[in-house]
Amino acid sequence: MLKMSHDSSKKMKKVCSSIEGGSDLDVAIQKNLEAVDVFQIEIDNLNMKASEEILKIEQKYNQQRKPIFKKRGEVIKNIQNFWFTAIMNHPDLSSIVDEREEECLQFLNKIEVEEFEDIRSGYQIEFHFDENPFFENAVLIKEFHLEPVGSPNSQSTQIKWKDNNDLTKNTDNNFGKSGGRKRRLESKSFFLWFIDNVDPVSDDIAEIFKDDLWQNPLQYYLVPDIEETNAPENDEDSDSSSVVEIQETEEQ
Amino acid sequence: MLKMSHDSSKKMKKVCSSIEGGSDLDVAIQKNLEAVDVFQIEIDNLNMKASEEILKIEQKYNQQRKPIFKKRGEVIKNIQNFWFTAIMNHPDLSSIVDEREEECLQFLNKIEVEEFEDIRSGYQIEFHFDENPFFENAVLIKEFHLEPVGSPNSQSTQIKWKDNNDLTKNTDNNFGKSGGRKRRLESKSFFLWFIDNVDPVSDDIAEIFKDDLWQNPLQYYLVPDIEETNAPENDEDSDSSSVVEIQETEEQ
Numbered sequence: 081m082l083k084m085s086h087d088s089s090k091k092m093k094k095v096c097s098s099i100e101g102g103s104d105l106d107v108a109i110q111k112n113l114e115a116v117d118v119f120q121i122e123i124d125n126l127n128m129k130a131s132e133e134i135l136k137i138e139q140k141y142n143q144q145r146k147p148i149f150k151k152r153g154e155v156i157k158n159i160q161n162f163w164f165t166a167i168m169n170h171p172d173l174s175s176i177v178d179e180r181e182e183e184c185l186q187f188l189n190k191i192e193v194e195e196f197e198d199i200r201s202g203y204q205i206e207f208h209f210d211e212n213p214f215f216e217n218a219v220l221i222k223e224f225h226l227e228p229v230g231s232p233n234s235q236s237t238q239i240k241w242k243d244n245n246d247l248t249k250n251t252d253n254n255f256g257k258s259g260g261r262k263r264r265l266e267s268k269s270f271f272l273w274f275i276d277n278v279d280p281v282s283d284d285i286a287e288i289f290k291d292d293l294w295q296n297p298l299q300y301y302l303v304p305d306i307e308e309t310n311a312p313e314n315d316e317d318s319d320s321s322s323v324v325e326i327q328e329t330e331e332q
Numbered sequence: 333m334l335k336m337s338h339d340s341s342k343k344m345k346k347v348c349s350s351i352e353g354g355s356d357l358d359v360a361i362q363k364n365l366e367a368v369d370v371f372q373i374e375i376d377n378l379n380m381k382a383s384e385e386i387l388k389i390e391q392k393y394n395q396q397r398k399p400i401f402k403k404r405g406e407v408i409k410n411i412q413n414f415w416f417t418a419i420m421n422h423p424d425l426s427s428i429v430d431e432r433e434e435e436c437l438q439f440l441n442k443i444e445v446e447e448f449e450d451i452r453s454g455y456q457i458e459f460h461f462d463e464n465p466f467f468e469n470a471v472l473i474k475e476f477h478l479e480p481v482g483s484p485n486s487q488s489t490q491i492k493w494k495d496n497n498d499l500t501k502n503t504d505n506n507f508g509k510s511g512g513r514k515r516r517l518e519s520k521s522f523f524l525w526f527i528d529n530v531d532p533v534s535d536d537i538a539e540i541f542k543d544d545l546w547q548n549p550l551q552y553y554l555v556p557d558i559e560e561t562n563a564p565e566n567d568e569d570s571d572s573s574s575v576v577e578i579q580e581t582e583e584q
Contacts (some may be wrong), residue, residue: 112411116550123397123547130393134386141382145375152371159364202400295379298365298372 138199149294153190156297163188166300172288178269182246185270187212193294200227205289207274214247216240224280234280239271247271387452393502394447401546405442415440419553424540430521432499437522441562445546452479457541466499468492478507486532491523498561499523 114257156162158257164185167173177185204223209215217240224234241247248271268276273285291299335557380507383460408414416437419425429437442460456475461467476486493499520528525537532538 083479109411112407113550113553114402115407116411119400119407120548120550122400126393126396128402130389133389137382137385137389141378144378148371148374148378152368152375155364155367155371159368160363265410295375296372298368301365 092160125253131164135198135200139197142195142199143161145154149192150232153192158187159301162301163191163297166293166297167304170288170293173285173293176268176270176273176285178247181270184214185214185245187214191297193290195290202226203290205286205294213242214245215242220274224276224283224286226281232281234277234286235275236275238298246273333408336401350447387450390451391449394451400560401444405444409441411553413438414553415443418545418549420543421552421555422540425537425545428522428525428537429522430499433522436499437462439466443541443546443549445542447542454478457546459537466493466497469579472526474526474538476538484533486529486535486538488527488529491527496529500527 098105147322167177167188168182182247187210189210190206192206192208193203194206195203202223202225204221207220209218209220211218217237220237221237222234224232224238239246239248247269263296273283351418401515416434419429419437419440439462440459441462443456444458444460445455446458452478454475459472460471461468461470464502469489472491473488474486474488476484478484491498491500499521525535
């Protein structure tokens with residue numbers, strides 16, 4: 081989290097040795113800087129202890145959440161187009177899905193997010209698909225290796241596209257449905273995002289899958305109206321619009 | 333953190349009651365959605381417990397860090413221009429300090445960041461100044477009230493500018509020194525930031541003061557060379573440039 085003080089000590093020696101002459105004032109500054117460095121070591125140690133304790137708590141609750149997520153996944157499998165609907169209702173995720181991908185994502189029957197044992201070290205997102213006209217794979221996995229060893233990297237399952245169905249080709253002008261939406265994320269398509277492993281540390285979309293959609297997909301499945309959270313709390317008024325939107329989804 | 337399931341239950345009733353006829357399939361979907369909602373409640377409860385435990389740990393360590401920060405502040409007071417130098421060496425903070433503010437910030441003798449007892453509820457940043465030609469105040473405080481009651485807001489001490497020295501006026505074209513720097517933050521000046529309370533929830537600069545500079549100012553005081561972290565780890569080579577930069581600061 082924070083730079084270790086070992087570093088500053090080294091740098092401090094350089095500073096001090098570079099002050100020529102070594103007057104009383106310089107010596108005083110040096111002494112003070114050393115004292116600040118000692119405090120910094122104490123703070124760093126406390127931060128480290130705090131991080132470790134917090135990590136343990138997160139791991140403990142991850143273990144407790146895991147079986148619930150598993151059971152949830154099994155139930156969700158029985159709700160047709162659950163994940164597709166949740167994605168298309170999500171203000172950020174929907175904006176990366178282009179028209180042909182919409183067709184494809186209707187074959188998505190399960191999403192699973194798994195954090196690694198040491199949750200700092202990374203996570204993976206699994207997309208499970210029914211047999212479909214677009215590719216051969218049953219599961220597409222995007223895997224993030226973040227800490228603490230090696231440089232961060234991500235990997236994606238190689239997609240075995242069926243003839244002429246590579247959805248990562250010619251997607252540039254295909255954002256038919258998202259024209260009116262505010263584009264908060266870089267404009268790539270779902271599959272362009274999936275295969276992009278250039279900057280795994282700032283993969284906003286992966287984080288939305290992991291920290292938002294996965295944590296509570298039901299709210300997106302049920303609430304297509306993005307504006308609703310800002311609207312006044314009036315049940316009667318908001319009723320009609322939600323229902324109409326959901327019915328549309330049901331009919332598709 | 334996550335929306336409580338109470339909300340989704342209400343919305344689910346709407347969805348279900350809007351499915352006309354109530355065929356076996358609809359009933360099945362409804363049952364499945366209800367099951368997903370029960371899992372969501374379990375997950376929400378675990379999340380809440382996890383947050384509470386993490387909060388307690390953070391509070392515990394905040395208490396332990398506090399006296400160290402206090403002692404650190406006293407020592408730093410004896411190092412002339414410590415905070416000014418750290419700010420000017422900080423890649424983000426330096427970019428908001430305009431030329432006249434540089435002069436003013438040399439009177440800054442202490443920064444203190446204090447998180448409120450319930451750390452979710454907010455924090456304040458105190459800037460202590462020696463007597464100076466710019467304003468009457470000895471302390472300028474920017475205070476953030478974030479959660480859990482009321483809408484988030486921030487307040488700043490009203491600055492009593494001395495004659496013709498209001499640094500928030502006519503600052504637009506004054507960014508003399510920062511021309512070559514990458515501007516990662518909105519281009520406001522330090523004092524324009526200080527008095528700006530429009531969007532307290534996304535006050536990036538306040539967060540940099542709280543989470544970065546305050547946590548480890550020594551690293552910025554000692555390391556003016558922003559690029560250094562990307563440079564190869566070669567002590568001999570990097571020596572000369574660091575030292576030169578620091579000497580420049582000493583001479584100012």
